[in-house]
Amino acid sequence: MRLEEVDIDGRHCVNDPEEGPLEVRYGLPGNVEFCRSCVVSNQRVSPSVVTADTREGRKSTIPFKDGVCEACRVVAKKDTIDWAGRERMLKDLLDRHRSRDGRYDCLIPGSGGKDSVYQSHVLKTKYGMNPLTVTWAPHLYTDVGWRNFTRWSHAGGFDNYLFTPDGQVHRKLTELAYRNLLHPFQPFIYGQRHFPMRMARMLGIRLIFYGEHHAEYGVAAGEDESSLFLPKYFAGDPDGDLVIGGVPVAELARHGITRAKLEPYLPLRENEIRAAGIEVHFLGYFLKWVPQEMYYYAVEATGFEPNTERTEGTHSRYSSIDDKMDGFHYWCAFIKFGIGRCTHEASQEIRHKLLTREEGVALVRRFDGEFPRKHFKEVLEYMGNMSEEEFFAIADGFRSPHLWKLTGNGWVLRHQVA
Template identity: 50%
Template sequence: MAENRLEDVNHQQTEQVEVVDVPYGLPREVKYCTKCIISNQRPLAKKSEFKHNSNSATETIDFDETGVCAACRYHEKKTNQIDWQEREKLLWDLCDKYRKSDGSHDCIVSGSGGKDSVMVAHLLKYKYKMNPLTVTWAPHMYTEVGWRNMQHWIGAGFDNILFHPNGKVHKLLTKLAFENLLHPFQPFILGQKNLAPKIAAKFDIPLVFYGEPGVDYGDPGNDGAQRKKHYHTGADYDKMCLGGVPIKELIEKHGASMTDLKAYLPIDPEEYDQKGIQVHYLGWYVKWDPQEAYYYAVEHIGFEANTERTEGSYSKYSSIDDKSDPFHYYTQLVKFGIGRATYDAAQECRNNKITREEAVALVKKFDQEFPKKYFQDFLDYLGITEGRFLECIEKFRNKNLWEFADGTWKLKKPVWVEKRNDE
């Protein structure tokens, strides 16, 4: 007995001595929000999307001293403290200021035809009597249901500019982003983020709307109606990277030209000011609930959910328009221990659709499922083999979170265990 105990102690000591590197500038100790299950490894996307490599410090979701995440705190405020009538009045004032009566567009709605952008555009047009021009950065590979929803959206009475980036360049950047950052969605995210303000400038429609403010950042505050200018602007191209490669190197070594890359780069801050561009969140003015947005989209445009659940989760209606989308979530699982079911369950838990216990069970069941359905399409898109795919996955696997045991990779501290017996 005593010997066993000694062995245990020795075992613990060896474990403690063996310090694993913490990649991506994440917190070493994993914590889960006591309300919604999101972990403190959750990265926040900001301007750092242009960063050089995957090891620069990552800003992560904030937790308070009681172990509650910023998104949950903001949700409480949304429910109990914000005067939504007052906020809606501010929205009417804003719309009154920009509304046009000569038939021209008076605002831009950035969106994919998913439930949130559908609701934003529909409310603005039919409730607030605006005339929105909707703007879409095309997915890498449309799913059938995604394309049908896009048609339903336009069919419900909206003009749309569907921007397809140069296919050759988009493939190159996506491949580089996968191989250099294990972030295949980085070029898409940058392109999408930068498109609406540029279209706004081009067509002289300065008022731009998005859906909900990034709730993970916590309370956007009383001046949080607008997305900050610096998020959408930039002129210092020498310091920017795409797919983890400096712009200069993309031109010199990868055969890209500045013209090819322009679509991904932000609008110049001077032009942004000159044109008086303002990017607002509709979700700051009206109370936002993702599931309600889904019901709204079904009712008003005939939005279709999938017939089967999304791989890696249990949901059927979020982010279903791009065949490569599951790999965005899968790479997040490898790097941050957070898969798609975690995002879905955390959000539903926060919005009181499911309990925390149910959320934990859903994460345990689905979060680590490998997305097989479009795997070959994804490999073909990138032009890589399965072997190369796996090589990149293992190169970026976060060893602070994962351990290899019984012939497979397992999370050291999954949400369904939270504390290991030896802690």
Template identity: 30%
Template sequence: MSDTTGSPPTAPRRCARCLLLETHDTLVFDEAGVCNVCRNIEHKQQKIDWQAREQELHTLLDSYRGKYAYDCLVPFSGGKDSTFTLYALVKSYGLKPLVVCFDHGFMRPVVLANTERTVRQLGVDFLKFRADWKVVKKVMLESLKRKGDFCWHCHTGIFAFPMQMAIKFDVPLVIWGQPSTEYNAFFRADEPEMVDEKRFNRYVNLGITAEDMVGMVGDGIELRDLEPFRYPSKEALRALGYRSICLGTYIPWDVKEQTRIIEKELDWRGDLVEGVPEAYSYEKIECAMQGVRDYLRFIKRGMGRTNHLATIDIRDGRLTREQGLRMMEEHDGKRPASLDVFLRFMGLTEAEFNAIAMQHVVDPHRHDPSRVQRGPELPDQHLWKLE
């Protein structure tokens, strides 16, 4: 491993149980060398009384059912988690939801077809929104440069826009899928995660508000152009009396089992994703730029998508740590073929992209570009129309 600063390189510490590295946001290790995400999940698996939680959910849903034009609002991407959430709310809990899809602009063909089948088969009102593509392009470049993460418009839009619609349609109950405690430690598993403004500003918006973004981008962008990415005001939310919850707070979240259910019941289909073993074809199929996003994470933190997937399976006892490590070494860190599409869209050269990514490497990780191999092109890449 090379080190440009001249100081002796130290490899980042890895959790003794899962495969997370210390470069993962919010990660700390205990005396046993086990990370706080593992401890959160352990708490969840052992100490949560799921029967009591589900009873709580029934009571909560009963207090909203039939009182508004819609019983709840479901933010929806067409991926496995939001599809299962919607399926469960309609089929198991008998709710009438308003389904709101914030389209980040990079939806792949399989996910678009899944969404069509799902909303038709379930019989739900469906609202889809996509922001001005030229604005999106500008804020993507800005957020890439500033944070080494080009997804600002997506992070903020996905969480802010449905809340705006909750106000507009007077739907106080908003139901998301999986709590983020499964993946990070911004929240503890014993404090039910509220998907609210605090969470939005704590990590969703990368520390950049829409007001900040206007000042950063300039270039004729006004605050009103970034309206879809702004969290509604406290006053408006208070007037709505909103409640924003995760279904996964009330029922145990089993991705593999849930995927099996939606495949069977809704003909939901998975897809290949760059840097991910074929067995995980249910994961992150929504975004054409997922491969580039995961590659950036690998450059910055030394972990790709397969690390994340193996980590979950190790905690669930479906994979040994050694199997996970091997799988990770085989799949993580390849230069995705979709980077060509991304660079064309952003108007960047690969050298410029690499230079930006290298500015955001998280200590003590060191990225070694000379070891990077190229990954194969996805079968649908030629169908992506981004210009």
């Protein structure tokens, strides 16, 4: 049953027949719909936009057509893609950049997880490139994450620059992002995106590869689907309206964070990128990307090690396991959008025919939104010794009424995948 959508005093609401108007936050669709093919809902926010949000900012969500999400449609189309033709395009691109004297000719940002291992290794061994790997350090390395990071260089045979941002700045930004946006990962994402571009410019490298193509997650594909132009990716001008952690860059000085300290987090300007001749591409546009296969490849290439136990909030053991903050990133998204880590992973696996939809629904029902208890104490300490009470009170303030209902048994989702 579709609910009527109304605006009341400038707030977007859906009219619930029993409870009356329920506010719809973050510009999400008021009527919740689950994909008929995978388990994701139409509340899924584009990863590119989620980082630029403000408390009231409108979000771009995954498009649905005839009950099927964009990501499912993109993956289904993979079978019809001329992969041999795409590989020829890749070779042309690589030939334009390949160094003849062994100097770095491409840059691979990553952590030593399965995707970055695959990218760097296949470019080096199969396509004869000389990749430099660069890493923006996790907030708090897990033991398994550190071991995998080390293997990447040692067993994979790659030079790596590990950049660790000023811990005091990064902690403060993370705490602000949690308080203001319920998005503790946002400052990390800024750094992770922009620091590789700065490294490429500094070292005269003109080609950057990311892994999976974002259209898989439902971002509307542009004219040239293989490449990405980063300044468009983050709204805002670093000297003007750019916001990090929910605070405009100019105002962060009040929190003791100067503009100079923010430099590694900030995007280069369009003219700077053009002058440096930097191109950014997705390897997943040229080579068929199946997450599980990247895992097997990484095990073979560097001895990549999955976790010994299941990751909290989902059923897998090998995806995003290097940072103690990872679980909180997904849990916060679950609070804001009603879909968590298991929804994302199960949906990917359904799209790649590794799970049936029925199995995916069962996994989501069991694991989605599970609280990441394992590293909770350290994360609270990291975010300015926040108390548990305050942590949960902040989170509850971000529950959109159209998704959540407070009952005698606590908060429950109004809509769950079935």
